[in-house]
Amino acid sequence: MRSKFAIGTYIDGMRSKTLKWIVLTATLLIIVIVGVQLYWLNKIYSLEQKTFNMNVVKSIRGLYEDVKLVDSPVNHLQDYIEHPSPDYFLFRTGSNYNKDSLIWYLKDELNDFDVLTDAHISFYNSGKQKYISREYITAAAARYDPVVFPFPVYERQHDYVLIYFPHRNKYVLSQMNFWFISSAVLFIVLIGLAVSLFYFYRQKFLAEIQKDFVNNFTHEFKTPLAVMKISSDVLLQEKIIQQPERLHQYAMIIQNQTMHLQKQVERLLQVAATERKELPIQKNHVSVNDLLDEAITKIQPLAVEKKASLDLQLPETENLELQADRAHLELAIVNLLENALKYAPDPKIIVSAGKENDHIFISIKDNGIGIDKKYHKRLFEKFYRVPTGDVHNVKGFGLGLSFVKRIIDAHHGVITINSIPGIGTEFKMLLPGN
Template sequence: MMSPAPVPGDEAARLAELTDLQALQAPLEPALTGVAQLAASICRTPIALVNLIGEHLQHLKGQIGLGMAVMDRDIAFCPYVICGRELMQVPDAQADPRFHTDPLVAGEPGIRFYAGVPIISSRGHALGTVGVMDRHPRRLSPPQQGALSALGTCVSALIEQHHYSRQAEQVTQRLQQMDDLKQLFLRNVNHELRTPLTSIRSYLHLIHDEDGLDAATQQRFLEVIERNSDRLLEKLDELLLLASLSAQTVAFAPQPADLVTVAESAVSEAQTKAWHKHHSLTLYAPDPALAWIDTTRMHHALVHLLDNAIKFTPDGGRITVTVSTDPVPSVAIHDTGIGIPDDQAEHVFDDFYRTPEAETQAIGGIGVGLSIVKKIIDLHGGTISLTYTPGEGTCVYVRLLAPLARPASDSAQ
């Protein structure tokens, strides 16, 4: 009966590094198969492998002559190599009590000789092995042993280089995304701020330059100026709020409150915008639905969500707001709008992100609304998610914490 393979003393840290490097998931096979071919050629063996050893399985990431992708952790020689942390030779496996009952020795392919070296990472953990096997008892010459050890060092460098290259690529992609967002933000802000400013300036010139304007015309011009001033202040307030939420300096005072009351207030505020687009806006809610919330911040978040639903729903659509307490206090806002494809849904809560549909349809905004909402919900310890069903529309789910107990820091005041 085969005994369990030994486990290295640094097993937890070793497995953690394999995870950090994503070595078991990375597509390393072409390069590591080349290493296996080189090992087989140098050592003149029919079988060679580059083996990364996980928690339960051995992952043959590069091999020649064995025909396996994975095998059990307790099989064969490699687990002994990562414990010994140095080159190990087994001249005759059939005569070795550790291996004579091993499936690879007792059965096909009838291994008799094995030699392997550990793949030691820069952190000092043995991640796996580079090994060679033969069906006849034998030994490696000193030059062959040296070459095998060198290949082990090369594999460690390849794994880490692949990891750092992937990280660099991700950083480059993220920097490009940030640059794209910056350009989009500047373009949107330029439009959203310049347009009302241009309007204000134009009407001020009219009031100043035109003699004999009647009182009604002057009043109409002043109303346009006031409306555009309010629009400017609203955009600036949004940017300031986003900045304070990002810096975690925003005022936040949660307490047990009725989520239904907050939802009713948000729906009431949104009714005028919905009416202008001929939407039906309906609230379904129990009474009450207690949650641990900052009512001002939560009202702001729900108004943003409703504004978004109204903007992205064609005229004559339906928007429903449902407040629930099962299993936790929550709000669902369902619209019959144009929706958000799955490949964009993960980005809609990013700062300054605007969907291609918003751009092509010239729907106003600077791309901070949903980002602000996400940060407000995060402040509450809640979650927000979005689903889109073609032909039916979008549903945004907000789930909050029930006011079961006042936080210790609050109750101690």
């Protein structure tokens, strides 16, 4: 049966993934809300612009009713009013009207239709083809210093009055104060929520780092301790004194495993001290042949206990070499060898290495129970264990293959699996060559 710790760590892993999805979903929602708010602000701005234009046109139409601006009857006012540019409005006049009355009524109409911003008015004479006078209307809602602006000349065959609103955009934006304030409050709330999510996720991330440290510590010390346990059992046998060579061999195994544990303590402390996802590796010149020999030597007592067959196949003509972190890469190989011993009733393991294009491959093939193809994609996930077959009868936390993949990823390599249920499994590591 699966241990309670394995079930707990698997559930924690699932919770971690759920949290990541929650944070991602919340982030996307915040982005969508901000996008929608900006979209509506733009729509409201456009609406306010149209409302302003409409109110100006209504004011001019009302002016035609207040003052006789043209000699002929006015039937279609839309033909007399033009809007040549966003800040300019032009309306047709005749020659017989009182300018002061026009200005007074225009100001009154603008106030009635809530066009509460200042305006410059120029009077165009078609005979002289120029503006003959200019007036300034102050704003009812705000005070501006009058500034002389060059008025564009729109040549027409009739007299007209040109109205220019220099602070039109400022006035339109002032009409949107409520929307700006509410949007600012919303943005502050969303920013606070985003910061809280980031802080919460960071705390969860740091907690996972600590948990990873404990889990990796537990998992990676399991094999050396098992080897030392077997070696110590051998040394406690009474006949061992009469076999000095065997006594020396197992004493050396305990010494090597002790040194290995010391190095692993230092390595795991480095991993625990960093917040990075990548392992802090230190690449050096490594002989693949020697690396595999040492890995097999470390696993040898376990292989003897399980009466396993270990076959090492290396190229006879050359010694394979690469740039790698020797301790981490050896740890990955030992993990795969341990799995090969675990999941086979009568283990027969083939370890091989060679060149493949510009890369070096290391293959570990066993005759174990095999893994169904539908589980291959999840094999390297942290805390994941295959939920079927005899795998439940083997103790473990689902951390080994996850850690192996982290090591291979840190070396910019890849690891693949080829497995057939009931036949066996092959793990193949492909690493950049020299």
